[in-house]
Amino acid sequence: MTFEVVVVVVALKHFLVNHPLAMLIETKDGYILALQRVASHGPRLEYGPPVLLQHGLFMAGDAWFLNSPKESLGFILADHGFDVWVGNVRGTRYSYGHVTLSESDKEFWDWSWQDLAMYDLAAMIQYLYSVSNSKIFLVGHSQGTIMSFAALTQPHVAEMVEAAALLCPISYLDHVTAPLVERMVFMHLDQMVVALGLHQINFRSDMLVKLVDSLCEGHMDCTDFLTSITGTNCCFNASKIEYYLDYEPHPSSVKNIRHLFQMIRKGSFAQYDYGYFKNLRTYGMSKPPEFKLSLIPGSLPMWMGYGGTDGLADVTDVEHTLAELPSRPELLYLENYGHIDFVLGASANEDVYKHMIQFFRARRMSTSW
Numbered sequence: 001m002t003f004e005v006v007v008v009v010v011a012l013k014h015f016l017v018n019h020p021l022a023m024l025i026e027t028k029d030g031y032i033l034a035l036q037r038v039a040s041h042g043p044r045l046e047y048g049p050p051v052l053l054q055h056g057l058f059m060a061g062d063a064w065f066l067n068s069p070k071e072s073l074g075f076i077l078a079d080h081g082f083d084v085w086v087g088n089v090r091g092t093r094y095s096y097g098h099v100t101l102s103e104s105d106k107e108f109w110d111w112s113w114q115d116l117a118m119y120d121l122a123a124m125i126q127y128l129y130s131v132s133n134s135k136i137f138l139v140g141h142s143q144g145t146i147m148s149f150a151a152l153t154q155p156h157v158a159e160m161v162e163a164a165a166l167l168c169p170i171s172y173l174d175h176v177t178a179p180l181v182e183r184m185v186f187m188h189l190d191q192m193v194v195a196l197g198l199h200q201i202n203f204r205s206d207m208l209v210k211l212v213d214s215l216c217e218g219h220m221d222c223t224d225f226l227t228s229i230t231g232t233n234c235c236f237n238a239s240k241i242e243y244y245l246d247y248e249p250h251p252s253s254v255k256n257i258r259h260l261f262q263m264i265r266k267g268s269f270a271q272y273d274y275g276y277f278k279n280l281r282t283y284g285m286s287k288p289p290e291f292k293l294s295l296i297p298g299s300l301p302m303w304m305g306y307g308g309t310d311g312l313a314d315v316t317d318v319e320h321t322l323a324e325l326p327s328r329p330e331l332l333y334l335e336n337y338g339h340i341d342f343v344l345g346a347s348a349n350e351d352v353y354k355h356m357i358q359f360f361r362a363r364r365m366s367t368s369w
């Protein structure tokens with residue numbers, strides 16, 4: 001292989017924050033996002049096909065690098081010669097900027113995943129497309145797939161994407177089984193935090209920790225927090241959890257959680273529901289417009305990996321998504337895999353990534369790469 005990853009895992013924090021190849025991108029609504037590039041070196045200083053990694057909810061781009069270089073998708077793609085770019089949505093610790101607002105302004109947190117799709121993902125794809133002068137490969141996980149589906153319904157975004165690989169694909173969310181999520185929805189956690197005057201969801205804040213504890217106490221065992229919010233995971237190394245917690249979770253907005261809870265309650269893949277009158281004012285109709293998966297070009301190659309124990313991307317919901325897509329994505333179903341395994345699983349390279357890479361390679365057969 002001509003390309004080799006230069007960075008090492010120990011330097012991760014430094015790498016992601018002060019990365020000499022980190023680009024700052026401004027979205028149309030003024031957020032400043034950090035987009036990192038994995039450095040490669042070899043006999044020829046040259047990069048292969050560009051790939052953008054889009055992380056999920058409460059994560060950031062660092063999630064793709066938390067395991068060893070032989071286990072982490074970000075490093076593995078670079079070792080296979082891809083030009084790896086790492087997205088970080090607004091609100092994560094790498095993308096905390098705005099041209100006029102600061103994180104303490106409530107307006108700073110006035111967004112949900114539809115803004116992450118229409119502004120953040122669109123800006124990152126546009127930037128990569130223009131600097132690399134080539135269509136890009138897109139990889140999403142979880143909320144990163146919600147964003148991808150929504151963004152790809154826009155023809156001008158879809159035409160910049162060569163192919164998409166989606167891990168734990170989500171557009172519909174009405175079959176969520178993760179017990180703590182079900183309880184949060186049932187107990188209207190989203191309204192509780194609004195009542196508390198919060199605009200940001202930060203699991204490192206005392207107030208939120210107390211609130212979550214009160215939801216669990218006497219009702220469910222939340223000692224295994226990850227299982228209670230994502231479902232059972234088979235394959236990630238639980239003894240590394242302390243280390244993972246150095247990086248995750250990242251903050252998100254209360255509005256985003258409300259939007260996700262709307263999807264769980266209503267079974268819709270639609271824009272944010274403001275209620276009757278504000279919907280009329282905002283959208284010119286009483287209900288929020290739906291995102292139509294049928295608008296994603298049937299010619300756009302897609303690959304999906306999903307798991308049988310995933311408490312968030314439930315198999316029934318994945319099938320619903322598939323039924324509405326014009327294309328027939330290549331599918332990898334792993335019965336024992338859960339939501340986190342697809343990013344942090346110790347054997348994910350063998351089980352998942354090598355199939356994804358084969359799929360990408362098959363799209364570029366004609367080039368020498």
Ligand SMILES: *[C@@H]1O[C@H](CO)[C@@H](O)[C@H](O)[C@H]1NC(C)=O
Nearest residue numbers: 236237238239240241243346
């Ligand atoms: C799990 O992680 C611990 C701590 O990093 C390490 O010592 C152990 O070898 C890992 N186990 C496996 C199966 O990779």
